[in-house]
Amino acid sequence: MRTLMIMSLLALTSGPVAAASWQIGDNDGYGIGICDNCSHPFNGATANFDGRSAAEMAATDGAQYTDTYSTTHPGYSPHGSETVATFHFTGLGSGWALGHLEIDMADFQATAFGPVITTFNGIVQDFSYNDGFPNTLIHYYTLTGAVLDSINATGELTIVVDRNASVDFYGFDYLKLSDVAAPPVPEPETYVMLLMGLGLLGFSLRNKKLA
Ligand SMILES: [Ca+2]
Numbered sequence: 001m002r003t004l005m006i007m008s009l010l011a012l013t014s015g016p017v018a019a020a021s022w023q024i025g026d027n028d029g030y031g032i033g034i035c036d037n038c039s040h041p042f043n044g045a046t047a048n049f050d051g052r053s054a055a056e057m058a059a060t061d062g063a064q065y066t067d068t069y070s071t072t073h074p075g076y077s078p079h080g081s082e083t084v085a086t087f088h089f090t091g092l093g094s095g096w097a098l099g100h101l102e103i104d105m106a107d108f109q110a111t112a113f114g115p116v117i118t119t120f121n122g123i124v125q126d127f128s129y130n131d132g133f134p135n136t137l138i139h140y141y142t143l144t145g146a147v148l149d150s151i152n153a154t155g156e157l158t159i160v161v162d163r164n165a166s167v168d169f170y171g172f173d174y175l176k177l178s179d180v181a182a183p184p185v186p187e188p189e190t191y192v193m194l195l196m197g198l199g200l201l202g203f204s205l206r207n208k209k210l211a
């Protein structure tokens, strides 16, 4: 009886571990409600868009680089002569076994204009996206073992996006870090197959009724 009570208590107190997440910048569509995986109305010639809130302008964790276009692009961005955007996640603790980063990005064109050089805690990542102008796209970035180890060692994740080898115009809406694996993205073909399957089922049931 006593063992049973202890086990019940353990079940009540442990339960499933909730996923935690940390976010830099608001998911507010670049400050003007641009929809996800959509297209933006930024001027492709002057690229001087600034949709930041007052809090984002005053931020030091990297939110100051969100909602601007083209961010850290001297001559075109509201960040003056800065060429590097740094996003700093803190208070991450240790015990990370899985993790992914969700980034809402605008208009990356690595092949045409040169890729940005991006590091996660100093570890080089592939950010050579070709989403095209004027597209916005959410990317899900699975953290590698080396990056997870570096988070566990420091409790932090510093993301550096250096545009010195790139002349691309681009922007960020927000960055969200989670300590779970990336959510599966359903393939459009899956829906088509499912709909076809349901249609066939309906057809055969109808035929059975008629028979
Ligand atoms: Ca904003």
Ligand SMILES: [Ca+2]
Pocket (backbone or CB within 6 Å): 106, 107, 108, 109, 132, 133, 168, 169, 170
């Ligand atoms: Ca671009």
Ligand SMILES: [Ca+2]
Pocket (backbone or CB within 6 Å): 025, 026, 027, 028, 029, 030, 031, 066, 067, 172, 173, 174
């Ligand atoms: Ca935003």
